[in-house]
Amino acid sequence: MNVCIVGTGYVGLTTAAVLAELGHQVYCVDQNHDKIEQLNRGYIPIYEPNLKEIIEKNRDRLTFTNGLDLGIKHASIVIICVGTPSLTDGRTDLTYIQSAIDHLALHIDSYKTIIIKSTVPPGTTEQLYIQLLEKGVPNHLFSIVANPEFLREGSAIFDMLHADKIVIGLRPDDQRSLPIMKSLYAGISCPYVITSLTGAEMIKYASNAFLATKISFINEMARICDAVGANIHDVAKGIGYDPRIGPHFLQAGLGYGGSCFPKDVKSLEQVAHSQKITPHLLQAVQLINDSQVNLYIQKLQQAVNHLSDQTIAVLGIAFKPNTDDTRHSPAEHLIRKLSEAGCIVRAYDPKAKLDSSHQPNVTQTDTLQEAVEGADILIIATDWQEFQQLNWREIKARMNGPIVLDARNCLRRQDIEQWGLQYIGVGCG
Ligand SMILES: NC(=O)C1=CN([C@@H]2O[C@H](COP(=O)(O)OP(=O)(O)OC[C@H]3O[C@@H](n4cnc5c(N)ncnc54)[C@H](O)[C@@H]3O)[C@@H](O)[C@H]2O)C=CC1
Numbered sequence: 555m556n557v558c559i560v561g562t563g564y565v566g567l568t569t570a571a572v573l574a575e576l577g578h579q580v581y582c583v584d585q586n587h588d589k590i591e592q593l594n595r596g597y598i599p600i601y602e603p604n605l606k607e608i609i610e611k612n613r614d615r616l617t618f619t620n621g622l623d624l625g626i627k628h629a630s631i632v633i634i635c636v637g638t639p640s641l642t643d644g645r646t647d648l649t650y651i652q653s654a655i656d657h658l659a660l661h662i663d664s665y666k667t668i669i670i671k672s673t674v675p676p677g678t679t680e681q682l683y684i685q686l687l688e689k690g691v692p693n694h695l696f697s698i699v700a701n702p703e704f705l706r707e708g709s710a711i712f713d714m715l716h717a718d719k720i721v722i723g724l725r726p727d728d729q730r731s732l733p734i735m736k737s738l739y740a741g742i743s744c745p746y747v748i749t750s751l752t753g754a755e756m757i758k759y760a761s762n763a764f765l766a767t768k769i770s771f772i773n774e775m776a777r778i779c780d781a782v783g784a785n786i787h788d789v790a791k792g793i794g795y796d797p798r799i800g801p802h803f804l805q806a807g808l809g810y811g812g813s814c815f816p817k818d819v820k821s822l823e824q825v826a827h828s829q830k831i832t833p834h835l836l837q838a839v840q841l842i843n844d845s846q847v848n849l850y851i852q853k854l855q856q857a858v859n860h861l862s863d864q865t866i867a868v869l870g871i872a873f874k875p876n877t878d879d880t881r882h883s884p885a886e887h888l889i890r891k892l893s894e895a896g897c898i899v900r901a902y903d904p905k906a907k908l909d910s911s912h913q914p915n916v917t918q919t920d921t922l923q924e925a926v927e928g929a930d931i932l933i934i935a936t937d938w939q940e941f942q943q944l945n946w947r948e949i950k951a952r953m954n955g956p957i958v959l960d961a962r963n964c965l966r967r968q969d970i971e972q973w974g975l976q977y978i979g980v981g982c983g
């Protein structure tokens with residue numbers, strides 16, 4: 555099949571690579587000229603494991619262009635993957651997606667399946683349907699489908715090829731696109747959830763809200779564990795064996811970040827308010843998450859006399875491991891807070907770049923050793939695998955002080971303490 559993908563970010567590029575791998579011819583359109591120029595030179599503008607390899611392998615099935623007209627001319631399927639960031643009041647900024655639909659309307663002259671893969675508040679896909687009609691596109695020339703994406707950054711290719719479900723939301727009077735969607739995803743073996751447009755939109759929001767809730771839940775339990783002397787690892791393990799709870803997403807730490815959980819939980823909260831519903835749980839989830847960084851700052855203040863005198867090595871800048879993405883990164887938030895407290899911060903990350911331009915006393919080092927050299931305190935802010943396999947004897951020899959703050963609860967206390975270092979985690983008994 556010939557497919558046009560609008561927006562070549564984390565989701566658009568991954569979708570393009572996977573669909574090309576499944577044998578489709580894919581036209582990738584982005585309004586960003588630099589990005590398209592880089593992609594045409596063979597440079598992948600983001601770090602995502604295996605993405606470069608799959609794109610290179612399927613290069614003859616992929617076209618990168620700024621011209622939507624070229625993509626639309628060749629493709630009968632259009633997948634919208636543009637950003638849907640937060641507005642300052644927490645609602646979703648729909649201007650990118652509305653602009654993409656406006657452009658699309660100018661070029662539709664034969665039947666197209668228009669797939670909304672961007673995450674949007676319930677009701678948006680129906681609004682986009684109306685927008686197309688108002689722009690003069692007759693409804694026999696298109697079907698609109700809500701098909702949210704559930705991939706995780708850092709394992710995006712795997713997640714898409716091994717999806718646990720494919721959600722398809724359709725308008726009640728238009729089922730024409732269902733067989734087309736099934737052909738598009740024929741190479742992926744998983745259950746389908748067929749629902750309404752708002753049903754699909756709500757599944758995406760509810761999924762992210764539930765996962766964020768699990769994280770805030772375990773972070774609250776970790777605080778209580780700290781107070782009563784219990785170990786949160788044992789608690790997570792113990793409750794995780796219950797299949798009604800499950801073992802995943804129970805890792806206590808700095809809290810959730812990234813381009814989606816913070817914005818989607820906030821957006822769902824706003825949707826609830828607009829319907830005169832008070833979303834007590836969503837508010838609590840955010841309140842806990844927003845106070846996680848301060849909790850760790852307080853732990854440091856309790857451990858040293860004057861935090862402002864400290865030189866601190868922060869390992870991790872990305873919002874999670876295996877990505878270069880720093881959008882709403884708790885690690886970056888922590889670095890900012892340490893800088894405001896007057897500390898000297900040396901940050902290191904294997905892939906992510908820190909925007910330290912407005913932060914006094916903050917530098918990013920090229921190597922982990924440079925960050926650690928002479929540091930009074932070492933903080934693990936992102937749980938990259940390489941930080942979980944450090945040679946603590948060597949680290950101790952390089953450091954000036956004894957404190958290791960495990961802000962992702964990903965280290966083994968005894969590995970640290972056996973070298974005379976002082977371990978601080980959260981909920982560690
Ligand atoms: N990043 C993730 O892990 C996931 C993201 N999502 C959702 O997918 C959507 C996209 O997210 P990302 O890929 O992270 O965004 P991104 O910011 O990485 O990429 C968006 C791309 O769209 C382009 N764009 C914006 N307006 C355009 C237009 N009118 N025409 C052509 N290109 C345009 C931008 O230049 C940019 O390259 C969002 O709604 C997000 O919530 C859903 C699941 C996972």
Ligand SMILES: O=C(O)[C@H]1O[C@H](OP(=O)(O)OP(=O)(O)OC[C@H]2O[C@@H](n3ccc(=O)[nH]c3=O)[C@H](O)[C@@H]2O)[C@H](O)[C@@H](O)[C@@H]1O
Pocket residue numbers: 673703704705706707708762765769802803804805806807808809810811812813814815873874
């Ligand atoms: O809508 C989206 O964009 C995506 O959001 C998340 O994916 P992602 O943000 O890439 O990363 P996650 O692995 O979910 O981690 C999100 C944040 O939660 C934190 N986290 C995760 C798990 C955990 O147990 N504890 C914890 O603090 C991570 O460190 C990270 O900051 C969802 O997992 C995806 O299903 C969804 O498609």
